[in-house]
Amino acid sequence: QKEVEQNSGPLSVPEGAIASLNCTYSDRGSQSFFWYRQYSGKSPELIMSIYSNGDKEDGRFTAQLNKASQYVSLLIRDSQPSDSATYLCAVTSSAGGGADGLTFGKGTHLIIQP
Amino acid sequence: DGGITQSPKYLFRKEGQNVTLSCEQNLNHDAMYWYRQDPGQGLRLIYYSQIVNDFQKGDIAEGYSVSREKKESFPLTVTSAQKNPTAFYLCASSRMQGNTGELFFGEGSRLTVL
Numbered sequence: 001q002k003e004v005e006q007n008s009g010p011l012s013v014p015e016g017a018i019a020s021l022n023c024t025y026s027d028r029g030s031q032s033f034f035w036y037r038q039y040s041g042k043s044p045e046l047i048m049s050i051y052s053n054g055d056k057e058d059g060r061f062t063a064q065l066n067k068a069s070q071y072v073s074l075l076i077r078d079s080q081p082s083d084s085a086t087y088l089c090a091v092t093s094s095a096g097g098g099a100d101g102l103t104f105g106k107g108t109h110l111i112i113q114p
Numbered sequence: 115d116g117g118i119t120q121s122p123k124y125l126f127r128k129e130g131q132n133v134t135l136s137c138e139q140n141l142n143h144d145a146m147y148w149y150r151q152d153p154g155q156g157l158r159l160i161y162y163s164q165i166v167n168d169f170q171k172g173d174i175a176e177g178y179s180v181s182r183e184k185k186e187s188f189p190l191t192v193t194s195a196q197k198n199p200t201a202f203y204l205c206a207s208s209r210m211q212g213n214t215g216e217l218f219f220g221e222g223s224r225l226t227v228l
Contacts, residue, residue: 031215032215042222043221044157045219049216090217092214097215098216099145099215101147101172102157103159104158105156106156
């Protein structure tokens with residue numbers, strides 16, 4: 001059974017600080033990794049994707065991947081109140097390579113305190 | 115603008131009734147997916163289709179049915195056999211060629227059983 005684990009939170013971070021979100025996955029053959037942001041009552045929107053070990057930066061967001069440890073993280077610098085949302089970690093399966101959909105974690109609820 | 119359109123956004127159903135949720139995309143994507151989300155939970159895969167006239171069961175297919183008669187359309191029927199149908203239903207699509215696994219989501223349909 002493919003599993004993606006996240007701390008459900010809530011994770012409370014002061015405005016302007018760095019928010020750090022973590023995710024582990026069980027399928028060692030997973031190749032693609034995604035972070036989606038979901039506001040309450042809305043659908044998920046993609047904010048970061050990462051495919052190789054190391055860091056990938058996009059604006060205030062940095063995704064980190066360590067395939068040996070089966071660990072993915074998302075850092076949000078200079079956190080803003082608008083970053084308050086649930087962040088979903090998602091991975092592809094080794095069997096389907098993405099064509100059979102993504103496996104999602106339950107999400108981490110992030111609260112940015114003004 | 116290209117995107118995924120789900121309808122209706124909100125739907126109420128009496129127990130014992132079948133309901134059909136619509137999903138239409140104009141992204142020219144080959145693959146389409148249905149996910150279910152319960153409060154405080156991640157997304158769970160119901161069905162997916164990689165090509166017209168073909169579809170596969172996901173992790174929680176019992177009580178649901180789908181069809182894929184056109185590339186653009188992937189309707190989901192929630193049957194009376196589904197024991198706990200109240201949930202947020204999300205339709206998604208992705209490319210097959212050069213597929214990294216990235217999913218594009220519609221705005222969702224919220225089904226409530228009275």
